[in-house]
Amino acid sequence: MRETPRGLPVMRQRWAGLLFLHWPVDAAMIGGRLPRGLHVDTFGGTAWLGVVPFFMKRVRPVGLPPVPGISWFLELNVRTYVHDAEGNPGVWFFSLDCNQALAVEIARRAFHLPYLHAEMDSETSGTQIHYRCRRKSPDAGEAVFEYETPADPRPAVEGSMEWFLVERYLLFSADRAGRLFRGRVHHAPYQIAPAVCTRWSAEPLRLDGFPVPAEAPASMLAAAPVDVKVYPLRRCGA
Numbered sequence: 001m002r003e004t005p006r007g008l009p010v011m012r013q014r015w016a017g018l019l020f021l022h023w024p025v026d027a028a029m030i031g032g033r034l035p036r037g038l039h040v041d042t043f044g045g046t047a048w049l050g051v052v053p054f055f056m057k058r059v060r061p062v063g064l065p066p067v068p069g070i071s072w073f074l075e076l077n078v079r080t081y082v083h084d085a086e087g088n089p090g091v092w093f094f095s096l097d098c099n100q101a102l103a104v105e106i107a108r109r110a111f112h113l114p115y116l117h118a119e120m121d122s123e124t125s126g127t128q129i130h131y132r133c134r135r136k137s138p139d140a141g142e143a144v145f146e147y148e149t150p151a152d153p154r155p156a157v158e159g160s161m162e163w164f165l166v167e168r169y170l171l172f173s174a175d176r177a178g179r180l181f182r183g184r185v186h187h188a189p190y191q192i193a194p195a196v197c198t199r200w201s202a203e204p205l206r207l208d209g210f211p212v213p214a215e216a217p218a219s220m221l222a223a224a225p226v227d228v229k230v231y232p233l234r235r236c237g238a
Contacts, residue, residue, distance in 0.1 A: 005184045009229035014057040015187075016225035017122070017129050019147050021051045021200055021217040022165055025210075030080050034092060035174045037236060041081040041089055043164040050079045050165065051204050051217075053131050053145050055122070057225075059103065073100035074120040076133045076143070078204045081164070082172060084236060090170030090182065094208045097135050111233050112173040112181055127151070135207055143201035150222040153191035165219060166190045173233070180236040187226040195220040 027040045027047040034040065040047050053076040058066040066072070076097040083089045097118035098104050104115040117136040122129060131145040156163035167189065173181050197220045202212045 004186055005231050007231060009062055009186070009231050011059065011061055011230035013059040013228050013230065014225055015054050015228055016057055017053070017055040017124070017131070017149065018190075018223035018225075019053050019129075019131075019145060019195055019197065020166060020192075020219070020221040020223065021195075021197070022048045022219040023050075023202075023205075023213045023215070023217055025049045025080075029210075033094070034082060035172075035178060035180055037180045038082045038084060038092060038172055041083045041164075043161050048081060048165060048219075049205065049210065050077075051200075051202070052077050052079060053133065056098075056100075056103070070100065070102060073098060073103060074122060074131070074133070076118070076120070076131075076204060078208050078210075081168065084172070084180075084182070088170055088182075089168065090172050091168045092172050094210075095135075095204065097133050097204065111183060112175045113171075133204070135204075137207060140207055141203045143203040144199055145197070145201060146199035147195050147197040147222060150191070150193035150195070150224060153193045153222070153224045155189045156192055161219065162192060162221060166192060166221065166223065172236075181233045182236055183233045184231040185228050186231070187228045190226060191224040192221045195222040197222075 024046040030047045031040045059071045060066045078094040082092045096115045099120035107113045107115040120133045122131045127148045133143045206212050
């Protein structure tokens, strides 16, 4: 679903400093935590659980300029991959940590996404990124990531595992009544490369109730920045 969606976008933003960390997990474990109407999407018979820290930049409604202090912030999501009854592939988020309070409230109300308040900061020196996140929860530990921006990124090969993990343009969410929604984003294909990642954390997985993996991520990818259009949320089946 890479084609440009019909209709007009409601928001524009830039995603930068993208790090995709993924672990293979049991599909039944993931399926038990999905809302009715969604099914686990697998690659090679395996489900995947991802931790994705990145920078949100120039976030604003269409037609308005970005606002200093509001339009730039950090985000870290825990995600898996799903498809609906019609076979449309997309992303399901278990959590989205964020250090911009207004963005948290808007995303919760307008997009029914599980955004959470967090203390986050980052330092960038040349190609090096140091990224820190601590969710505002009594039992939360600090999650630290140290990685480099990709030196020679290229589009994922269609049909590859990398393509399965990153080329997703549909997100699903559910409101408190359990009603399912889907939203579209559009951007140029990701330019990716194997990540040079010297420090990573599975703390976000633990906070979301998943077993902490003993192994390093099976897939570590870094991506170049992309400019993104966000389209209105639609009720599934409506």
